Structure formats: structure tokens, C-alpha cells
Amino acid sequence: MTSMETVKASPPSSSYDILIGDGILRSVSSALLRTTEKSPSSIAIIADSNVARRYGSRLAGQFSKITKTNLLRFPAGEKNKNLRTASILASKLSKLGVDRYGLIVALGGGVTGDLAGFVASIYKRGIAYIQIPTTLLAQVDSSIGGKTGVDTDWGKNQLGTFYQPKCVLVDPSVLLTLPKSQLINGTAEMIKYGVIGDKNLFDGLSNADLQSVRDLKKFIPNCCKIKAEIISKDEREENLRSILNYGHTVGHAIEAASQYSIGHGEAIVLGMLAEGWIARELGFFGEDDFERQKVVLQSFDVTRKAVKLRQSDLLRFARADKKVASGVMRMSLPERIGAMHRDSKVSYQISVTSDVFSRSIHYVQSL
Ligand SMILES: NC(=O)c1ccc[n+]([C@@H]2O[C@H](COP(=O)([O-])OP(=O)(O)OC[C@H]3O[C@@H](n4cnc5c(N)ncnc54)[C@H](O)[C@@H]3O)[C@@H](O)[C@H]2O)c1
Numbered sequence: 497m498t499s500m501e502t503v504k505a506s507p508p509s510s511s512y513d514i515l516i517g518d519g520i521l522r523s524v525s526s527a528l529l530r531t532t533e534k535s536p537s538s539i540a541i542i543a544d545s546n547v548a549r550r551y552g553s554r555l556a557g558q559f560s561k562i563t564k565t566n567l568l569r570f571p572a573g574e575k576n577k578n579l580r581t582a583s584i585l586a587s588k589l590s591k592l593g594v595d596r597y598g599l600i601v602a603l604g605g606g607v608t609g610d611l612a613g614f615v616a617s618i619y620k621r622g623i624a625y626i627q628i629p630t631t632l633l634a635q636v637d638s639s640i641g642g643k644t645g646v647d648t649d650w651g652k653n654q655l656g657t658f659y660q661p662k663c664v665l666v667d668p669s670v671l672l673t674l675p676k677s678q679l680i681n682g683t684a685e686m687i688k689y690g691v692i693g694d695k696n697l698f699d700g701l702s703n704a705d706l707q708s709v710r711d712l713k714k715f716i717p718n719c720c721k722i723k724a725e726i727i728s729k730d731e732r733e734e735n736l737r738s739i740l741n742y743g744h745t746v747g748h749a750i751e752a753a754s755q756y757s758i759g760h761g762e763a764i765v766l767g768m769l770a771e772g773w774i775a776r777e778l779g780f781f782g783e784d785d786f787e788r789q790k791v792v793l794q795s796f797d798v799t800r801k802a803v804k805l806r807q808s809d810l811l812r813f814a815r816a817d818k819k820v821a822s823g824v825m826r827m828s829l830p831e832r833i834g835a836m837h838r839d840s841k842v843s844y845q846i847s848v849t850s851d852v853f854s855r856s857i858h859y860v861q862s863l
Pocket residue numbers: 544545546547550572573574577604605606607608610630631633634637638639640641642643644652653670671672673674675678681
């Protein structure tokens with residue numbers, strides 16, 4: 497391993513380390529022992545079929561140096577992030593005799609992290625788990641912060657818990673096997689971090705090759721720091737944590753209105769274009785910063801995908817967003833690159849009318 501960075505997350509419910517280093521998976525057992533107080537009675541690695549095939553046995557071999565270790569697989573894909581898979585996994589844990597002192601290792605992307613974290617939070621009323629994220633999205637975002645959950649018939653992430661991992665081990669070198677099409681899900685979030693909280697990060701990303709894992713890797717620790725800082729101050733999304741939703745109100749509506757033919761990262765890129773426009777329209781995002789954001793986001797070349805979307809569908813899905821209060825949409829909006837706007841210097845949730853929302857969609861469709 498070359499070098500390792502440690503980022504501390506300190507939400508009120510428990511604090512933990514995020515260890516980041518190329519090759520960290522080769523010495524994962526010592527990394528685990530560094531970050532947890534005592535050895536677990538047994539370890540269950542949960543991974544989807546793709547990640548289990550690539551990294552499962554290697555990791556199981558490492559962990560078995562500490563204690564009895566099993567690898568539990570489930571079929572890859574968002575459609576399997578549900579109660580049925582959670583129940584199958586819990587039943588396998590029980591058959592393997594995993595007790596209250598056992599440890600779950602969530603090895604994979606955001607689907608695995610959410611699902612395995614959810615199982616850990618309810619199995620025997622909660623056992624310890626750690627996150628080993630293997631997608632860019634999971635390394636910079638979903639593995640940190642303790643949001644776990646599964647999808648239901650009535651929507652995404654509708655059943656879930658706040659349950660923090662004991663540590664997060666990030667090995668950027670695994671991104672070399674990640675399909676290129678998955679990168680945008682992480683890069684969109686990285687650009688979001690720049691806009692909501694770090695101008696230097698935004699500047700760095702503006703000059704980077706956003707298709708190159710080698711270039712992107714350098715920014716991972718910075719992104720982890722921003723997320724860790726935010727969730728440490730506001731674990732349960734009372735106010736500050738909502739800034740992480742920048743681009744996501746419109747983005748989620750776009751994903752749903754396209755019947756998920758527009759991917760998550762692409763939708764967030766479009767969402768930031770629309771919400772940046774709204775922030776400028778409401779008078780708090782300056783023209784220069786708005787233009788700079790636009791240049792970076794347009795480099796993804798996804799605006800043409802928004803053209804066919806219907807305004808009425810988008811409005812319907814945006815109104816179903818969790819942040820709508822008394823029929824008024826609420827969004828977190830930037831006032832400059834690196835800082836978010838606060839209403840009356842307090843709330844990061846800004847009210848947005850349907851008219852402004854619709855005009856922002858027109859703007860994106862006209863690009
Ligand atoms: N909990 C949170 O705070 C939070 C935040 C954002 C997103 N999420 C959730 O994250 C999920 C999306 O996560 P995702 O984009 O990581 O998708 P994912 O977990 O489905 O992974 C994407 C694909 O990449 C494969 N893969 C993963 N790592 C690989 C590697 N190193 N090499 C080769 N293939 C690899 C997986 O098998 C999968 O097919 C959604 O369910 C979303 O709700 C959660």
C-alpha cells in the first residue's frame with residue numbers, strides 16, 4: 497500500500513474512521529483491527545454477484561485470519577434491494593450462527609451498502625457492520641453517513657434506518673474494474689460537493705479528466721471529508737444535511753419521469769443544471785458561478801436526454817418528493833460555488849413555486 501488517509505466522521509450516535517488508500521484491501525484485516533475495539537465472533541461478507549466474483553474470496557481469505565468468515569451473495573441490481581433479499585440474507589446469517597458479536601461487511605456499491613447496512617441494523621436488533629465501498633458513488637457518498645434501506649412497491653428507500661458503520665475502508669484501486677458507465681454516478685456527486693461546500697474541489701474537478709479513474713481518485717478524500725463534516729453536524733437531516741440533496745429534487749423527478757432510462761448520475765447532472773438555474777432566477781446564484789457550473793455539467797453531454805420528458809410528469813414526481821411541505825417544493829440551492837443559500841440565514845430549504853420549477857425544465861430542455 498502506498499499511503500493512507502484517515503477521515504473522521506463524528507455523528508452524535510457514534511464516531512468512526514474512514515480509511516482511504518490504494519491497495520488497502522490487501523491488508524484489510526489489520527485495517528479492521530485498527531479501527532474496531534475487539535475482534536468479532538464471526539464475519540459475514542455481503543456482496544452482490546459481480547463484486548463477490550471479483551473480490552469476495554480474496555477478502556474472505558484476509559478476514560479468516562481474524563475469525564470464522566463467510567461470504568453471502570445476492571443477485572446484483574437495484575431491483576434486489578428489497579425486503580425479500582434482506583430477509584434471505586438475515587436467514588442465512590442465522591443458519592451460519594452469526595451472533596450479536598458478529599460483524600457484517602458490506603462489500604460493494606450503494607445497493608450492497610444500503611441493503612447490508614439495513615440487515616445489520618435489524619438482525620438481532622442490530623449488530624456491527626463496516627462498509628467497503630467498490631463504486632465511485634459508494635466511495636464518496638453512500639458508504640458514509642449511516643443511511644440504510646430497501647426499496648418497496650411504493651417507492652425507493654421507503655424502509656430504512658439511520659445506522660452508522662464501525663468504519664469505512666476505501667480502496668480506490670478497485671475502481672479500475674468498475675464499468676465506465678458507472679463512473680458518472682460518482683462524478684456527479686463529486687461536482688455537487690464542490691458546489692455545495694468546496695470551491696477548490698470544484699476548480700480541481702473542472703480541470704480534471706472526469707472519465708479517468710486516475711484523475712478522479714485524487715479527489716476522493718476531499719469528498720469524504722465534506723460528507724463526514726456535514727453528517728457529523730446534522731446526522732438526521734434536520735437542516736444542514738439537506739444540502740447534500742442539491743440537484744436531487746429535479747434529478748429524482750427526471751429519473752422517475754424517464755422510467756429510469758436516464759441513469760442516476762445523468763439525472764443529477766440535469767438536476768444541478770435546473771436547480772442552479774432556479775438559484776440564479778431567485779437572485780442568489782451569481783451569473784459567473786452559474787456559467788462555470790454549466791460548463792462543467794455540459795461536458796457530460798446529457799442534456800439531449802431531457803428533451804423528451806413531459807413537464808406534467810416531472811411536476812408530479814417533484815411534488816411527491818419528501819421535501820414538499822404543504823404543496824410547496826423545497827430545495828437546497830447554491831449562492832456561490834462553495835456555499836449554499838440560507839433562508840433568513842437559517843434554513844437551507846428554499847421554497848420553489850411550480851412556475852419556476854417548470855421554467856427551469858424548459859431551460860434545461862433548450863440547452
Ligand atoms: N445510503 C446513502 O446515503 C445513499 C446515497 C446515495 C445513493 N444510495 C444508493 O446507492 C445505490 C446505487 O449505488 P451504486 O451506483 O453504487 O450501484 P450498485 O451498487 O448497483 O453498483 C453498480 C454496479 O457496479 C457493480 N460493481 C460494483 N463495484 C464494482 C467494481 N469495483 N468492479 C466491477 N463492478 C462493480 C455492481 O455489481 C453493480 O452491477 C442506490 O440504491 C441508491 O439509493 C445510497
